[in-house]
Amino acid sequence: xxxxxxxGKPVIYMPHHRLALCGEHFTGWFERYVxxxxxxxxxxxxxxxxxxAVSGGKDSLALWYVLRKLGYTADGFYIDLGIGDYSEKxxxxxxxxxxxxxxxxxxxxxxxxxxxxxxxxxxTSREACSVCGLVKRYNFNKVAKEYGYDVLATGHNxxxxxxxxxxxxxxxxxxxxxxxxxxLEAEEGFVKKVKPLCKLxxxxxxxxxxxxxxxxxxxxxxxxxxxxxxFYKQVLNQIEEKFPGTKLRFYLEYLRKVYPVFxxxxxxxxxxxxxxxxxxxxxxxxxxxxxxxxxxxxLNGA
Amino acid sequence: xxxxxxxGKPVIYMPHHRLALCGEHFTGWFERYVxxxxxxxxxxxxxxxxxxAVSGGKDSLALWYVLRKLGYTADGFYIDLGIGDYSEKxxxxxxxxxxxxxxxxxxxxxxxxxxxxxxxxxxTSREACSVCGLVKRYNFNKVAKEYGYDVLATGHNxxxxxxxxxxxxxxxxxxxxxxxxxxLEAEEGFVKKVKPLCKLxxxxxxxxxxxxxxxxxxxxxxxxxxxxxxFYKQVLNQIEEKFPGTKLRFYLEYLRKVYPVFxxxxxxxxxxxxxxxxxxxxxxxxxxxxxxxxxxxxLNGA
Numbered sequence: 001x002x003x004x005x006x007x008g009k010p011v012i013y014m015p016h017h018r019l020a021l022c023g024e025h026f027t028g029w030f031e032r033y034v035x036x037x038x039x040x041x042x043x044x045x046x047x048x049x050x051x052x053a054v055s056g057g058k059d060s061l062a063l064w065y066v067l068r069k070l071g072y073t074a075d076g077f078y079i080d081l082g083i084g085d086y087s088e089k090x091x092x093x094x095x096x097x098x099x100x101x102x103x104x105x106x107x108x109x110x111x112x113x114x115x116x117x118x119x120x121x122x123x124t125s126r127e128a129c130s131v132c133g134l135v136k137r138y139n140f141n142k143v144a145k146e147y148g149y150d151v152l153a154t155g156h157n158x159x160x161x162x163x164x165x166x167x168x169x170x171x172x173x174x175x176x177x178x179x180x181x182x183x184l185e186a187e188e189g190f191v192k193k194v195k196p197l198c199k200l201x202x203x204x205x206x207x208x209x210x211x212x213x214x215x216x217x218x219x220x221x222x223x224x225x226x227x228x229x230x231f232y233k234q235v236l237n238q239i240e241e242k243f244p245g246t247k248l249r250f251y252l253e254y255l256r257k258v259y260p261v262f263x264x265x266x267x268x269x270x271x272x273x274x275x276x277x278x279x280x281x282x283x284x285x286x287x288x289x290x291x292x293x294x295x296x297x298x299l300n301g302a
Numbered sequence: 303x304x305x306x307x308x309x310g311k312p313v314i315y316m317p318h319h320r321l322a323l324c325g326e327h328f329t330g331w332f333e334r335y336v337x338x339x340x341x342x343x344x345x346x347x348x349x350x351x352x353x354x355a356v357s358g359g360k361d362s363l364a365l366w367y368v369l370r371k372l373g374y375t376a377d378g379f380y381i382d383l384g385i386g387d388y389s390e391k392x393x394x395x396x397x398x399x400x401x402x403x404x405x406x407x408x409x410x411x412x413x414x415x416x417x418x419x420x421x422x423x424x425x426t427s428r429e430a431c432s433v434c435g436l437v438k439r440y441n442f443n444k445v446a447k448e449y450g451y452d453v454l455a456t457g458h459n460x461x462x463x464x465x466x467x468x469x470x471x472x473x474x475x476x477x478x479x480x481x482x483x484x485x486l487e488a489e490e491g492f493v494k495k496v497k498p499l500c501k502l503x504x505x506x507x508x509x510x511x512x513x514x515x516x517x518x519x520x521x522x523x524x525x526x527x528x529x530x531x532x533f534y535k536q537v538l539n540q541i542e543e544k545f546p547g548t549k550l551r552f553y554l555e556y557l558r559k560v561y562p563v564f565x566x567x568x569x570x571x572x573x574x575x576x577x578x579x580x581x582x583x584x585x586x587x588x589x590x591x592x593x594x595x596x597x598x599x600x601l602n603g604a
Contacts, residue, residue, distance in 0.1 A: 170552050171551070172560060235537060235540065246473075249473070258476070
C-alpha cells in the first residue's frame with residue numbers, strides 16, 4: 001500500500017475512506033476534512049468567535065490547533081477540576097500549549113465556584129464522571145456566553161459519538177436519539193455547541209496530534225472513562241474489525257435517516273434557575289443544588 | 303438460588319425475568335409465556351388453523367409441541383431441501399415427531415418443484431442461505447394458502463430476532479425496521495405470519511425441548527448459519543453478559559417505541575407473478591426466475 005497522493009510510505013490506511021496516506025498528506029487531508037465538516041453542518045464561519053473546550057488530551061488540543069491553522073478565531077477554555085496531580089499536569093499542558101500557539105486561554109478553577117471534584121464526589125451519591133459532565137456542561141455554556149463567544153466547540157471524536165449512540169440504541173433511549181447531533185443550535189439560554197471532529201476516529205486524531213507535535217497529556221484521568229463507554233467502544237471496534245467502515249456509516253446514517261425522525265421527541269421545558277439564572281429543567285438547576293449540598297455539608301463539618 | 307415456586311433445585315435462572323425455576327415449573331412457565339405472547343400480539347385464537355413451519359431443529363419442534371399442548375389446532379409443514387444426509391435425517395426426525403404427537407404433517411420436496419438446494423446453489427451466484435430463505439418464504443406462504451390455513455407460525459426465537467435487529471440497526475436499514483414485527487398481517491396474497499417464540503431465548507427453547515423429550519436434530523445444516531448472523535449473536539451475548547436483560551429489552555423496546563415510527567417506510571408495490579400468480583415485487587417473482595434459470599441450465603447441460 002502507498003500514499004494515494006505521493007506514492008510514498010503510508011502512515012495510515014483508512015478503510016472507511018479506502019485511503020492510505022503518508023504523514024504529510026494525512027495532515028493536509030485531516031485539516032481539509034475538519035473544515036469540510038465545519039461547513040457541511042454550518043457549525044461556524046470565519047467571522048465567528050469560537051470557544052474550544054480543552055482538557056489537555058489529544059482530541060481537544062488537536063481541535064484547537066487545527067481550527068486556528070484553518071484561520072478560525074478560536075480561544076481555549078479549561079476547567080481545573082482539582083483532581084490532584086492529574087489536574088496539575090493537565091493545567092500545565094494546556095497553558096504551555098496556549099503559549100506555544102499564541103492563543104488566549106480562559107481557566108476556571110472548580111474549587112473556586114463549588115469544590116474540587118474529589119471533594120464533591122465525597123459529598124454526593126453521583127459518580128465522579130457524572131459530576132464532571134454536569135460541571136463541564138454548565139461552565140462551558142456559562143463562560144461562552146459571559147465572554148461573548150458565538151459557539152462552543154468540543155473535541156468529541158467518532159469513537160465517542162458512535163459508542164454513545166450504540167449504547168443509547170441498545171437501550172432505545174429515543175429522547176437521546178432526538179438530541180444527538182454534531183450541532184446544537186443556540187436556544188433558551190444555551191450557546192450553540194458543535195463537534196467538528198465527529199467524523200474522525202480516535203486513531204486519526206491521535207495520529208494527527210503526534211504528527212504535529214501536539215504535546216498532550218497521555219495519562220488517563222484517575223476516575224478513568226466510564227466503564228460502559230469503554231465497553232461499547234470495544235464492541236464497536238469488534239464490529240469495525242469484522243466489517244470495516246461500519247463505525248462511520250453507523251454514525252452518518254443515523255444523522256441522515258434516524259435523527260430527523262426522533263428530533264421532535266425532546267425533553268421537557270427549560271426554565272431559568274432561580275439561583276444562578278442559567279437554563280435549567282428544574283426551578284433550581286442541578287449545579288446550584290450540588291453547590292448548595294456541598295456548602296451545607298461543609299458547614300456541618302461532614 | 304431456588305425455584306421460585308417449589309423452592310426446589312432450579313434448572314435455569316433468567317436474569318431478564320429475575321426468575322429461577324426447576325424443570326417442572328419451567329415447563330409450565332414456558333407454555334404460559336408462549337400463550338401470553340400469542341394473545342398479546344393477537345397472533346391467532348382457538349378457532350384458527352395454524353401451520354407451523356418445521357425444520358427438525360429445537361425451535362420449530364418446540365413451537366409445534368407447545369401450541370398443540372396449549373390446545374391450538376397446529377399442523378406441520380416441512381420442506382425437504384435435498385441437502386444429502388442432513389436433509390434425510392431432518393425428514394426422519396420430523397416424521398417421527400409428527401407420529402409421536404399424532405399431528406398432520408405436510409412435506410414438500412424442493413427437488414420436485416425446482417431442484418435440490420446444492421444443485422440450485424451451483425447454478426446461481428446467490429449464497430445457499432439466501433436461496434434457502436427465498437424457497438422457504440415462497441413455499442410457506444403458497445402451501446399455507448393452498449391448504450386453507452389462517453396463519454403460518456415460525457420458530458424464530460429472541461436470539462434470532464434481536465441479532466437480526468442489531469445487524470439492521472448497525473446498518474440503519476430503516477426499511478427493515480418498518481417490517482420487523484412478530485406479526486405480519488395477511489395482505490396482497492400473503493398469509494398472516496407469526497413468531498410465538500420471539501420473546502424466548504435460544505437457551506430457553508433448547509431447555510424446554512430437552513426437558514420435554516423433544517427429539518430434535520442437533521446437527522447443524524452443512525451450509526451452517528450465515529456468518530454475519532452468528533457474529534451479531536455473539537456481540538449481543540457479550541452485551542447481555544455485561545448488562546443482563548438487555549437482549550429482551552432491546553427487542554421489546556424496539557417493538558414499542560421504534561417499529562411504529564418506521565412502520566410506514568415500506569418497500570415498493572406488490573404485484574402478482576405472471577408465471578405462478580404468487581405475490582411478487584417484480585413481474586416474474588424471484589422463485590420463478592430461479593426455477594427458469596435452473597431449468598435452462600439443466601437443458602443446456604451446464
